[in-house]
Every structure is written in C-alpha cells, then in structure tokens.
Amino acid sequence: MAALAPVQVSPLIKFGRWSALLLGIMWGSHHYNTLKASETAWRVEEAERKIVKDAHKATEKTRLNREELLYLADQAGVKVPPNF
Amino acid sequence: MAKALTGLAAKAPGLIKGVVDYSTPKLNTFWHYARVELTPPTPADIPKITQGLNSLVKSARTGKWKEVPVKEAWLNTLITAEIAFWFFVGECIGKGTIVGYQV
Numbered sequence: 468m469a470a471l472a473p474v475q476v477s478p479l480i481k482f483g484r485w486s487a488l489l490l491g492i493m494w495g496s497h498h499y500n501t502l503k504a505s506e507t508a509w510r511v512e513e514a515e516r517k518i519v520k521d522a523h524k525a526t527e528k529t530r531l532n533r534e535e536l537l538y539l540a541d542q543a544g545v546k547v548p549p550n551f
Numbered sequence: 552m553a554k555a556l557t558g559l560a561a562k563a564p565g566l567i568k569g570v571v572d573y574s575t576p577k578l579n580t581f582w583h584y585a586r587v588e589l590t591p592p593t594p595a596d597i598p599k600i601t602q603g604l605n606s607l608v609k610s611a612r613t614g615k616w617k618e619v620p621v622k623e624a625w626l627n628t629l630i631t632a633e634i635a636f637w638f639f640v641g642e643c644i645g646k647g648t649i650v651g652y653q654v
Contacts, residue, residue: 473583473584473587473588474587474588476588476589478592478599478600478603479599479603479604479607480634481590481592482592482596482600484633484634484637485591485592485637487634487635487637487638487641488637488638488640488641489641490638490641491639491642491644491645492645493645494641494645495641495642495643495644495645495646495647496645496646497645498642498645498652499645499646499652499654503654
C-alpha cells in the first residue's frame with residue numbers, strides 16, 4: 468500500500484476533540500477530588516466507630532470466655548474458686 | 552540474580568539501541584501524520600469552527616439532517632464516537648488511573 472497523504476481534518480472536529488480532552492481532564496480530576504473527600508470523611512468516622520466497636524468486642528469476649536469456663540467446670544465437676 | 556543483573560547491564564546499551572532503531576521509523580511515520588491531523592486548532596480556525604457549528608445547527612433546525620445519506624451518517628457517528636473517546640481518555644488522565652478511581 469502506497470503511503471497515504473495526511474488528511475486535512477476539519478477544524479470543527481479538531482476543536483471538538485481537544486475540548487473533549489480538556490473537559491475530560493477537568494471532569495476526571497474534579498470527580499476524583501469529590502470522591503476522595505467523601506471517602507476520607509467516611510474513613511475518619513469509621514476510625515472513631517472502630518474504637519467503640521473494639522472495646523465492646525473485648526468486653527464481650529471476656530464475658531463469653533468466663534461463661535464457657537464456668538460451663539466446662541460444671542460439666543467436668545471442677546469446683547469453681549470464689550470471685551471467679 | 553546478581554549475575555542476571557550484570558548480564559542485563561552489559562547488554563543494556565545494545566538493547567536500547569535496538570529499541571531506538573526499531574521505533575524511530577515508526578515514530579517518524581506517526582509524527583508525519585500527527586503534525587497535520589492531530590494538532591489542536593489555532594485561533595485562525597475560529598471562523599471555520601463557528602461556520603461548522605452554524606451549519607450543524609441549521610441542518611438540525613431545517614430538517615436537512617434527514618436527507619443525509621446513510622454512509623455519511625455512519626461516518627458522522629464514528630467521528631462523534633471518536634470525540635467521546637477523547638473525553639474518556641481525558642477523564643483517565645484527570646483521575647490518574649486507567650481503571651477506576653483510587654480514592
């Protein structure tokens with residue numbers, strides 16, 4: 468195939484292409500910043516909620532551990548020391 | 552691992568020269584066409600741009616767009632699709648990744 472001559476592209480099409488590119492860049496960075504802001508806000512709230520949740524989980528775990536040991540002692544016939 | 556790295560470092564100048572020799576003609580062809588077809592419009596083109604926009608609006612208003620042959624309509628569709636793809640490429644550049652937003 469012989470080398471084709473470059474096509475004279477209509478200025479309207481060139482204008483459309485490059486303005487679409489610029490609009491896309493502007494939209495992409497704006498949307499990214501919006502999403503990042505809301506995500507960091509959610510992460511901050513989640514970190515606060517995590518402290519409360521972890522404390523709650525720790526107390527639940529010790530409570531369930533104690534009840535399980537009491538049950539096992541009852542089944543095995545082991546005497547439970549006072550103030551357990 | 553060290554031996555592979557020293558071997559690569561010894562071959563690197565030859566590899567780079569190979570890459571350059573292979574890509575230069577192709578880059579030249581690309582530049583030959585891009586310099587005419589892909590350049591942004593200059594301010595001197597503004598009258599032609601407004602003319603083009605006016606003819607589009609007039610064709611939409613008068614109903615002339617219904618008289619366009621199917622082949623030309625198909626070409627116009629492809630051109631519109633290409634312009635839309637440039638928008639999505641711009642969005643990828645703006646957000647910094649190709650797939651998804653890395654928030």
